Amino acid sequence: MTESLLSPYRVLDLTDETGHYAGKLLGDLGADVIKVERPEGDPARDIGPFFKDIPHPEKSLSWATNNTSKRGITLDIETADGQQIFKKLVQRSDFVIESFAPGYMDGLGLGYKDLKKLNPRIIVTSITPFGQSGPYSHHKATDLTSMAMGGLMFITGDADRPPIRTTIPQAGLLGSAHATTGTMIAHYYRELTGEGQHVDVSIQEAVARILFMEPMFWDFDHYLVQRYGPQIHRGKIFQTETWPCKDGQVTWRLFTGVFGKRTQSLVDWMNEEGMAGALKEVKDWEQVNFSKVTQEQSDAWETAIGEFFKKHTMKELQKEAQKRFIFLAPCYTPKEIAEDEQIASRDYWVQVEHPEWGASVTYPGAPVKMNLTPWKIYRRAPLIGEHNVEVYKGELGLSDSDLVMLKQAKII
Numbered sequence: 001m002t003e004s005l006l007s008p009y010r011v012l013d014l015t016d017e018t019g020h021y022a023g024k025l026l027g028d029l030g031a032d033v034i035k036v037e038r039p040e041g042d043p044a045r046d047i048g049p050f051f052k053d054i055p056h057p058e059k060s061l062s063w064a065t066n067n068t069s070k071r072g073i074t075l076d077i078e079t080a081d082g083q084q085i086f087k088k089l090v091q092r093s094d095f096v097i098e099s100f101a102p103g104y105m106d107g108l109g110l111g112y113k114d115l116k117k118l119n120p121r122i123i124v125t126s127i128t129p130f131g132q133s134g135p136y137s138h139h140k141a142t143d144l145t146s147m148a149m150g151g152l153m154f155i156t157g158d159a160d161r162p163p164i165r166t167t168i169p170q171a172g173l174l175g176s177a178h179a180t181t182g183t184m185i186a187h188y189y190r191e192l193t194g195e196g197q198h199v200d201v202s203i204q205e206a207v208a209r210i211l212f213m214e215p216m217f218w219d220f221d222h223y224l225v226q227r228y229g230p231q232i233h234r235g236k237i238f239q240t241e242t243w244p245c246k247d248g249q250v251t252w253r254l255f256t257g258v259f260g261k262r263t264q265s266l267v268d269w270m271n272e273e274g275m276a277g278a279l280k281e282v283k284d285w286e287q288v289n290f291s292k293v294t295q296e297q298s299d300a301w302e303t304a305i306g307e308f309f310k311k312h313t314m315k316e317l318q319k320e321a322q323k324r325f326i327f328l329a330p331c332y333t334p335k336e337i338a339e340d341e342q343i344a345s346r347d348y349w350v351q352v353e354h355p356e357w358g359a360s361v362t363y364p365g366a367p368v369k370m371n372l373t374p375w376k377i378y379r380r381a382p383l384i385g386e387h388n389v390e391v392y393k394g395e396l397g398l399s400d401s402d403l404v405m406l407k408q409a410k411i412i
Contacts, residue, residue, distance in 0.1 A: 004030020005373035009187075012036055012089055013070060014077075014098035017044040018143075018172035018203065019127040020066035022097050022179040027069030028366065029375055034089070034391065035070045036077070039410050041384040051357055057384065058356060064381045068352065068363065072382025073391050074412045082411050083108060088396055090115050090122060095183060099127040102137050112198040122196045123186045127172075127179045131202030141203070146171035150207025155214060155225055159238075174210060175203035237295045240302050242331060246313045249331040254301065260285030265324040270308045277304030338362070352380050388412055 007030040013023035014036050027033035035042075045057035052059070076082040087110075090096065096115065098105060105111040105126075112124040126132060129141035147153045147165045157164035182199040190196055208215075214225045241253050255263050263285040270276040278300040282288060309317065314330035321328035330336070337343065350365040366375035392398045392412070406412045 003373070004378075005370070005375070006031035009094040010034065010092060011095040011097060012086075012093050014096065014100070015127060015176075016042070016099050017047060017062070017066070017169075018129075019097060019099040019176050019179065020044065020063075021173050021176035022125070022127065022183070023070055024066050024068055025176065025180045026095070026097075026183070028377055030373070030378070031095070033070040034093075034387070035067060035072045035382055036086070037072060037074050037384065039074045039076055039385075039407075039412060041074070045384070051354075051359075051361075064354075064361070065363070067381035069378040070382055071379075071387040071391065072385065073388050074385040076411050077108060077110060079409075079411050081406065081409070083110060085392070085396070085411075086110060087115075087118055089391075091118050092395070093119070094121065095123045095125065095187075097125045097127065097179065097183070101140075102126070102128060102132045116196060120196060121190055121194060123183060123190060123199065124196075125179050125183045125186075125199040125201060127175050127201045127203065129203050131205065132200045136204075143169035143171045146175075146203045146207055150174075150204045151211050151214065152207050155211070171203050171207050174206045175201055178206040178209065237290065237293060237298045239298065240306070243306060243309045245309045245317055246311065248314045248333070248336070250309060250314055250317050250328055251331055252305075252309075252326070252328040254298075254305070255327065256285050256288040256290060258286070259327070260288065262325060262327050265326050266305070266328075269320065269324060269326075270304065273308070273311075275304060275308045275311070277301075277307075279304055350377055352377055354380055356383065385412065 006026060009031045011023060011026050011031045011033040013020075013033050015023060023033045023035065041057050042063070045060050045063050046055075047060055047062040048055065049061050050056060050059040051061060051064075057063075075085060077086050105124075106113070112122075115122050115124060128137070129146055130136035130139055141149070144165055147156075147170065148163070150171065152170075153163040153165050156166060179199065179201040182201060186197050186199050217223045217225050239254060242249055242251050252266075267276055267279045267282075267285070271280060278297075312320075314336075317328055318330050320326075332340065338349070343349070346369070348365045348367075349362050351360045352363050353360050363377060365377065368375055388403065392403060392406075393400070398406075403412065
């Protein structure tokens with residue numbers, strides 16, 4: 001095992017909560033990520049939930065999760081002194097990631113055109129709701145509007161109800177993941193040419209990007225994909241897709257045609273336990289044409305299937321489905337994900353020490369294993385201004401009196 005993938009490189013992270021995850025990814029890959037906060041701390045520190053349900057800017061679990069592997073400094077970049085300090089940091093850095101409104105950084109003299117004069121190799125990645133150009137570029141957005149205008153909400157939720165967003169904010173995570181990808185592509189180009197560039201990330205487009213099938217169906221057939229939920233619409237009938245079982249839920253769908261053998265495998269199992277019911281009437285599931293199946297027929301099949309699933313636990317259904325090549329999977333809760341033996345066997349969960357909390361906390365680890373350049377959490381999220389002395393005094397050469405004056409002026 002050698003040093004981490006990005007250990008020679010430094011990132012200045014000016015993002016809000018929509019872009020924190022991008023800096024975390026770069027930090028977990030080994031980059032020296034310096035989170036730059038306003039002197040009073042990032043407003044995202046007030047986002048709950050909080051450790052032991054105690055609201056406090058140093059106890060935000062959202063902050064802790066999305067800011068691992070970063071150092072932290074405070075700096076008011078709207079002041080002249082703050083801008084000069086930031087420019088000195090840029091000269092020692094390789095990347096800047098930010099999520100201000102388009103034109104904000106330019107107005108401070110800190111936009112890409114200004115920073116590349118100081119450091120031609122600098123890569124500036126901007127994460128905004130709608131990108132740097134276009135009629136919506138200056139519109140504000142929440143996770144809800146980004147999910148809605150990116151199209152993801154339309155296919156989320158039950159088919160017989162209005163669109164709905166998923167639980168915790170996701171749009172910023174998608175934007176951050178795409179920002180990290182774009183940043184690394186720009187970095188590869190820089191390694192070839194020595195030239196940095198500006199990476200423009202639209203969260204709306206990042207959300208739309210994951211809808212890889214739905215726009216395609218519309219483009220080719222003008223078919224509007226319907227929401228999946230406990231039931232999906234197939235032809236002229238509704239089919240159940242999520243089923244209650246003895247201790248939770250599983251996902252399974254009745255297949256015909258080329259996958260009809262998988263349905264037959266379930267029917268055979270049900271028949272062995274005397275529970276096949278109306279399904280025994282079908283002789284060849286590969287030949288079943290759903291355009292000719294009535295809702296009454298489908299309901300009779302699903303009644304028998306539903307009773308069978310309720311008789312078994314998720315583990316029983318999963319284990320037997322593996323043996324019989326049945327397309328079935330358990331629907332895990334967060335608790336069940338945390339206890340899953342497969343994930344545990346790959347050491348996915350990691351312990352991160354929080355001395356200020358007097359606790360060791362379990363975090364999600366690396367989803368990718370690299371045997372030479374590890375992807376891992378290197379440190380917990382920073383406290384407010386935790387590394388001011390380390391960066392300003394140790395690296396920029398400022399004196400103790402300089403730091404006192406900067407703090408009194410609320411620049412740091």
